[in-house]
Amino acid sequence: MTEVIARAEPTGTPAVITERGERAVFCGLTSIIWLHRRIQDAFFLVVGSRTCAHLLQSAAGVMIFAEPRFATAILGERDLAGMADCNEELDRVVSELLARRPDVRRLFLVGSCPSEVIKLDLANAAARLQRVHDNRLRISAFSGSGIETTFTQGEDQCLASMVPDLPTAQDSSLRLMVVGTLADIVEEQFRRHFAQLGITEVDFFPAARADDLPTVGPGTRILLAQPYLSDTVAALRKRGGKLISALYPLGIQGTLAWFQAAAAEWGCSAETVQEALAIPIARAQKALSRVRSSLEGKTLQFLPDSQLEIPLARFLSEECGMSLVEVATPFIDQSLMAEELARLAEDVRLVEGADLDSALARVRANRPDLTVCGMGIANPLEAEGLRTKWSIELVFTPIQGFDQVADLAGLFSRPLVRERQLEVGSWS
Amino acid sequence: MELALWTYEGPPHVGAIRIAASMRDVHLVLHAPQGDTYADLLFTMIERENRRPPVTWTTFQARDLGSSTAEMVINTLEGVCERYSPQVLLVAESCTGELLQDQPGALAKGANLSAPVIPIEMAAYTHKENWGASETFYQLVRGLLAARALKPGETKAPRAADQPPSVNLIGPTKLGFRCRDDVVEVQKLLEQMGVRVNVVAPLDATPRDLLRIPDADANVNLAPEVGDLTCDWLKRQFQQPIISTVPMGWGATRDFIAEVSETLGLDIDVESVGDSRLPWYSRSVDSTYLTNKRVFIFADGTHAIAAARIARDEMGFEVVGLGTYSRERARDVRALAKEYGLEALITDDYLAVERAVEALQPELVLGTQMERHIAKRLGLPCAVISTPAHVQDYPARYSPQMGFEGCNVLFDTWVHPLIMGLEEHLLTMFRDDFEFNDTAAPSHLGGEGGGAHQPDTVASIEEAAETDEPGAIAWAVSAEKELRKIPFFVRGKARRNTEHFAIENGLSLIDVETLYEAKAHYSR
Numbered sequence: 001m002t003e004v005i006a007r008a009e010p011t012g013t014p015a016v017i018t019e020r021g022e023r024a025v026f027c028g029l030t031s032i033i034w035l036h037r038r039i040q041d042a043f044f045l046v047v048g049s050r051t052c053a054h055l056l057q058s059a060a061g062v063m064i065f066a067e068p069r070f071a072t073a074i075l076g077e078r079d080l081a082g083m084a085d086c087n088e089e090l091d092r093v094v095s096e097l098l099a100r101r102p103d104v105r106r107l108f109l110v111g112s113c114p115s116e117v118i119k120l121d122l123a124n125a126a127a128r129l130q131r132v133h134d135n136r137l138r139i140s141a142f143s144g145s146g147i148e149t150t151f152t153q154g155e156d157q158c159l160a161s162m163v164p165d166l167p168t169a170q171d172s173s174l175r176l177m178v179v180g181t182l183a184d185i186v187e188e189q190f191r192r193h194f195a196q197l198g199i200t201e202v203d204f205f206p207a208a209r210a211d212d213l214p215t216v217g218p219g220t221r222i223l224l225a226q227p228y229l230s231d232t233v234a235a236l237r238k239r240g241g242k243l244i245s246a247l248y249p250l251g252i253q254g255t256l257a258w259f260q261a262a263a264a265e266w267g268c269s270a271e272t273v274q275e276a277l278a279i280p281i282a283r284a285q286k287a288l289s290r291v292r293s294s295l296e297g298k299t300l301q302f303l304p305d306s307q308l309e310i311p312l313a314r315f316l317s318e319e320c321g322m323s324l325v326e327v328a329t330p331f332i333d334q335s336l337m338a339e340e341l342a343r344l345a346e347d348v349r350l351v352e353g354a355d356l357d358s359a360l361a362r363v364r365a366n367r368p369d370l371t372v373c374g375m376g377i378a379n380p381l382e383a384e385g386l387r388t389k390w391s392i393e394l395v396f397t398p399i400q401g402f403d404q405v406a407d408l409a410g411l412f413s414r415p416l417v418r419e420r421q422l423e424v425g426s427w428s
Numbered sequence: 429m430e431l432a433l434w435t436y437e438g439p440p441h442v443g444a445i446r447i448a449a450s451m452r453d454v455h456l457v458l459h460a461p462q463g464d465t466y467a468d469l470l471f472t473m474i475e476r477e478n479r480r481p482p483v484t485w486t487t488f489q490a491r492d493l494g495s496s497t498a499e500m501v502i503n504t505l506e507g508v509c510e511r512y513s514p515q516v517l518l519v520a521e522s523c524t525g526e527l528l529q530d531q532p533g534a535l536a537k538g539a540n541l542s543a544p545v546i547p548i549e550m551a552a553y554t555h556k557e558n559w560g561a562s563e564t565f566y567q568l569v570r571g572l573l574a575a576r577a578l579k580p581g582e583t584k585a586p587r588a589a590d591q592p593p594s595v596n597l598i599g600p601t602k603l604g605f606r607c608r609d610d611v612v613e614v615q616k617l618l619e620q621m622g623v624r625v626n627v628v629a630p631l632d633a634t635p636r637d638l639l640r641i642p643d644a645d646a647n648v649n650l651a652p653e654v655g656d657l658t659c660d661w662l663k664r665q666f667q668q669p670i671i672s673t674v675p676m677g678w679g680a681t682r683d684f685i686a687e688v689s690e691t692l693g694l695d696i697d698v699e700s701v702g703d704s705r706l707p708w709y710s711r712s713v714d715s716t717y718l719t720n721k722r723v724f725i726f727a728d729g730t731h732a733i734a735a736a737r738i739a740r741d742e743m744g745f746e747v748v749g750l751g752t753y754s755r756e757r758a759r760d761v762r763a764l765a766k767e768y769g770l771e772a773l774i775t776d777d778y779l780a781v782e783r784a785v786e787a788l789q790p791e792l793v794l795g796t797q798m799e800r801h802i803a804k805r806l807g808l809p810c811a812v813i814s815t816p817a818h819v820q821d822y823p824a825r826y827s828p829q830m831g832f833e834g835c836n837v838l839f840d841t842w843v844h845p846l847i848m849g850l851e852e853h854l855l856t857m858f859r860d861d862f863e864f865n866d867t868a869a870p871s872h873l874g875g876e877g878g879g880a881h882q883p884d885t886v887a888s889i890e891e892a893a894e895t896d897e898p899g900a901i902a903w904a905v906s907a908e909k910e911l912r913k914i915p916f917f918v919r920g921k922a923r924r925n926t927e928h929f930a931i932e933n934g935l936s937l938i939d940v941e942t943l944y945e946a947k948a949h950y951s952r
Binding site: 022023024025026027028029030049050051053054055057058059067068070071072073074075076077079080086089090092093096097113114116117118145146147148150357374375376377378379380382383 | 442477511
């Protein structure tokens with residue numbers, strides 16, 4: 001079942017081992033859970049099956065007490081039989097929904113596995129519905145299906161679908177666009193840091209309000225806050241934006257390099273950035289040093305899941321002293337990962353794709369001190385005496401930037417601290 | 429097309445996973461796209477299972493469509509047989525798998541696999557989780573036992589004189605509500621009666637155990653949502669009578685004992701089998717305050733039906749709303765609701781349930797995790813009595829719902845969210861006391877105390893909303909002041925009732941008189 005193709009990279013980065021087999025990952029619909037927290041006047045309507053609705057509520061932990069700003073239009077037998085009716089039904093559901101939620105400023109129709117297999121054209125449906133509700137809100141479509149997207153790629157599809165709506169910049173003066181969902185608190189910190197560097201022409205995409213769309217043009221410099229946004233970057237480049245190649249803002253080194261790469265475009269030297277940000281850097285170092293001791297020298301294996309694996313591996317090995325047993329990620333975009341890959345040791349076992357059973361067999365053989373994996377796998381591994389960190393927390397928790405460095409390290413140290421602390425029972 | 433915010437049941441293949449996850453030495457292969465594997469976490473996170481459910485997924489992606497998905501099915505099946513050597517291999521599809529029409533069941537049958545194959549047709553676009561569980565268990569039992577069915581004219585051999593009477597417990601599953609503890613409790617009850625439990629299935633059973641099902645004298649249909657179909661088939665094929673009383677609540681437990689005795693021809697005095705504290709606790713004076721507390725019940729069919737009887741007859745509550753999301757049980761719930769003078773609420777639309785709760789303003793909500801949300805939002809006390817449930821309803825402690833211990837557990841669970849009788853009086857007496865006032869949470873509610881203040885929040889939000897509307901109702905300062913004197917835990921209701929009364933009577937200003945007119949109008 002496994003197909004292993006090793007190829008040597010000329011650049012001295014680790015060889016990529018490709019695996020194919022059973023994949024234990026969420027689909028892109030899961031992105032809706034953090035996207036709807038970020039874009040506070042958007043509604044996400046999945047056109048799919050009961051499985052989609054069930055996934056969303058299971059992944060969201062059935063813990064949101066307000067009426068959620070996402071829902072599923074569940075396809076029934078009758079919708080499958082006649083496509084014309086299916087479109088009429090969708091129009092009816094959307095009208096019902098909008099009548100209920102007058103506060104919604106943007107509606108996303110989100111494609112799913114079943115809607116794609118039956119070739120229901122949601123882009124077309126969105127255009128049709130836009131004409132009906134034109135003066136009220138913006139309607140567009142993207143795919144979060146498992147056959148097209150893996151977990152965080154849902155956000156990539158969502159943002160890419162918004163790019164055509166971005167207004168064109170009036171001139172080509174420099175403007176920074178930070179792309180990828182960040183927590184409000186992180187956005188505020190980053191704005192302050194950019195201001196300290198004298199960069200005030202900064203937009204965050206997506207913004208907290210759906211109508212706050214940044215302009216795009218030849219003066220736009222794209223700085224990625226998240227590493228999984230390949231299609232969004234391609235769409236922004238088509239509109240004239242230029243990508244700033246950088247590490248991702250995870251860890252002190254990653255965050256510093258990220259600001260330095262952006263500031264360079266504004267003619268600011270690396271040293272200047274380091275000086276300007278000396279206070280938050282020192283604070284982060286102090287906070288991290290307290291957590292670092294529990295991580296240092298511990299072995300770590302990543303199962304493929306969030307696409308954050310490579311930058312996290314860089315942070316945990318470089319700054320926390322962990323030893324990487326294996327880094328697996330659902331897929332690698334060589335251009336967006338270039339800077340990160342160059343920081344990984346050449347002998348790190350780097351896997352693209354997945355074959356669950358063989359990956360688990362390697363975890364059992366390696367017995368790493370910590371395994372980063374999906375939620376469904378964590379408890380079974382714990383029951384086998386292995387410490388785990390479930391990766392969905394990494395996309396729900398503010399982890400980017402200097403002031404979150406210790407929190408990020410803390411996510412990984414907590415299971416290890418707990419192991420030392422508990423005087424009851426045994427994991428091994 | 430149906431608009432769903434939250435859903436009470438998952439898709440049917442999740443029901444199939446529940447059966448596989450409940451059993452041993454069974455493996456399920458699901459033809460499904462990447463992403464459907466989220467279902468693992470229902471078991472490993474919500475129920476804290478220490479093993480992955482025995483399910484392997486083909487996890488096809490777009491690049492596999494049209495060319496190699498059928499091949500993936502075969503490869504997966506072969507890999508599973510090699511790795512797990514299951515006694516039985518179940519084969520099914522998720523909703524997307526079904527659209528591909530690869531027919532994995534037929535592929536498996538023709539693949540010459542080392543394990544016997546039982547294919548399950550899910551019909552994902554018409555059915556739901558409990559149906560999927562019921563169908564999977566039925567197909568599995570039928571697949572294993574059809575060849576051994578009694579021939580026409582043949583009768584079941586009578587039990588040997590030296591053998592104790594025996595039953596099977598049919599229906600309990602993983603992710604069922606307290607199934608783990610209910611099985612233990614019912615086994616204890618049967619043991620008291622001298623009845624042997626032959627097989628419990630699907631929970632912890634192997635396919636070999638299922639082959640022994642016909643050895644028992646009767647089947648206890650312990651979870652009808654899952655067991656109905658199988659019990660009926662066993663009755664037809666093996667002449668095993670069905671014991672259909674679900675022993676939940678004091679009266680139902682006694683009825684169960686009576687039905688077991690009658691079915692098995694035993695001479696057992698119901699009084700001698702056991703008892704619970706519930707009858708006495710309900711009769712003790714502190715429980716007087718429970719009298720006619722207005723209760724709203726919404727659950728799966730089995731738990732809704734049981735809860736209604738317990739609420740009215742054993743707790744002395746008034747049932748003001750009764751409903752279920754189990755369409756299969758709609759008829760039973762409708763009939764029961766009629767008996768209670770109610771119209772049953774049969775829906776899987778969480779918003780419809782919310783509207784009903786909002787309109788009825790019950791004093792206690794007994795429901796699922798969804799009703800817990802609703803109640804929390806409306807500031808109403810709530811206890812969870814049925815799936816879907818969250819991780820806190822898979823407790824570490826022994827906490828059955830059935831049998832006599834189940835009665836004790838239910839009494840505590842339902843009373844706990846309420847303000848206790850004596851405390852209710854004290855709150856009224858000392859409502860202006862500096863350390864025992866509106867903002868101090870009731871002592872026994874601990875961290876949950878905040879919930880008791882929510883009626884006010886809700887009311888003030890509503891108020892704000894209403895001031896925007898033409899014809900809004902205003903509160904005179906004196907009436908507002910009087911309202912503050914009403915204990916906080918009923919204040920929200922008083923405010924609502926008064927406003928409702930004012931609207932109905934075409935009043936635009938609420939004064940003290942209106943407040944008391946409304947009180948008189950709504951008092952029972």
